[in-house]
Amino acid sequence: MTGSQFNIRRWTSKHVAKWLKEEGFSDYVDLLCNKHRLDGIALLTLTEYDLRCPPLELKVLGDIKRLMVSVRKLQKQHKDVLTEMGYASDECLPGAVVYSAISAQSKDCQCNGVEHFGDSGGSGADLSSEPFQNGKYYKHQTRRLDPEFWKTVLSSIYVFIVFGFTSVVMVIVHERVPDMQTYPPLPDIFLDSVPRIPWAFAMAEVCGVVLSTIWLLLLLLHKHRTAEVGLRCLASLYCEFGLSFTQAPNDESIRAFSPDRHLSDSRRISPWPSILLRRMCSLMGTVFLLRCVTMFVTSLSVPGHHLQCSGKLYGDMWAKLQRALAIWSGFGMTLTGVHTCGDYMFSGHTVVLTMLNFFVTEYTPRSWNFLHTLSWVMNLFGIFFILAAHEHYSIDVFIAFYITTRLFLYYHTLANTRAYQHSRRARIWFPMFSFFECNVNGPVPNEYSWPLSRPRLLKRLIG
Helix, strand or coil: CHHHHHHHHHCCHHHHHHHHHHHCCHHHHHHHHHHCCCCHHHHHCCCHHHHHCCCCCCCCHHHHHHHHHHHHHHHHHCHHHHHHCCCCHHHHCCCCHHHHHHHCCCEEEEECCEEEECCCCCHHHHHHCCCEECCEECHHHHHHHCCCHHHHHHHHHHHHHHHHHHHHHHHHHHHCCCCCCCCCCCCCHHHHHCCCCCCHHHHHHHHHHHHHHHHHHHHHHECECHHHHHHHHHHHHHHHCCCCCCCCCCHHHHHCCCCCCCCCHHHHCECCCHHHHHHHHHHHHHHHHHHHHHHHHCCCCCCCCCCCCCCCCCCCHHHHHHHHHHHHHCCCCHHHCCCCCCCCCCCHHHHHHHHHHHHHHHCCCCCCHHHHHHHHHHHHHHHHHHHHCCCCCHHHHHHHHHHHHHHHHHHHHHHHHCHHHHCHHHHHHCHHHHHHHCCCCCCCCCCECCCCCCCHHHHHHHC
8 A cells, every 4th residue: 555655535445444454453444444434534533532432432442552553653644634634733643633623613502601612413523522622621511411400390390380281271172072962973984993992091091101110210220321421532532632540541530530630420420311301391291282282272073972071161260270180180091080071182192102102212222122112012002092992083193193203303303413503493493492402412322220229238149
């Protein structure tokens, strides 16, 4: 490759693969060249930070050091290329060639009075979110990893208020339910084809209880390690700038990595996944708020003659509030003795089943196939039972499933890519989302651990 080494701008992934083999790194050809498509320019700007942190995450320290020695030799040979790309020649030698360009990016977002630098879910953007700019440490950047429990409290208050408002609207629509003699059930292909199963609606709610239990267990066991992962990457970056730890960068040294030489455990590892609960509350509240509007605007006739529904007058306002409180405290479930009519557009049971299913599958590792299959089975069987009980029209269930899945996917796409930071329109149309997510740096890692320390006997048995 001697003849072509001076044309590094023209190197493709094949040239990089050949160079890696010549340098003795054949084991990483597939990872770097095939999977991540490194070309000559990308190789020239590679840093030890890139090798240690996602998405590469090389595990062998010796290989990381030797590969960086080879890369830095290549950087010395092509100082002119680096200079043309905007990297000063003295910056490329310590392996921090990437940081000078990224640190020049302008601030693009303010959240809760704190300025932040632009980033996205990609690895390149993660560099710009590190608390180093021009060799200086900015303490306020660590707030991006704060679980922000006060926001979770606000989202919980929001969803409780929405559920209370939904209960009031359900009382109002029950008074306006159309008379069955004047307005018989509407034609529905599924309801007309499938005979009613009396116990099916109770089984649908059992599916919801099972999914709720799974979700609560996941909340209990989920461990948010965003801060710890960030500190590990910062430790690597710290070393690249020529600084050193008093000992090998283990957990203790990483914990001490700070200008103040300390970092509280509540910020390093959050025992309760505040972000997950906040997202659940904000999404659930928003969907049910939309449901309040749809069922209040349009009153559909009851879907079956088995339903004993007629317009009920609850008398004065106090009686209506008591009925709304009964619906709210019973979660609107027949298992708790709550029976309502008129709230058909769209199905609240389908919303809950689908939302729980998507949260369970989103925030568990992909290798948990059994749990994912169980979650989807509970979701789909629950929807079938709703229809089999003739408690909702097919269109109610379809619209509920569609709206819930779209909102969930839109929300998490924006949150994981942080594209809304670069779009003023997104911040205007989704103000609550921007408020809740502005300090969350990319996807939440799916890691789990026991919430309490293991008993001494258990420690002796399993170490």
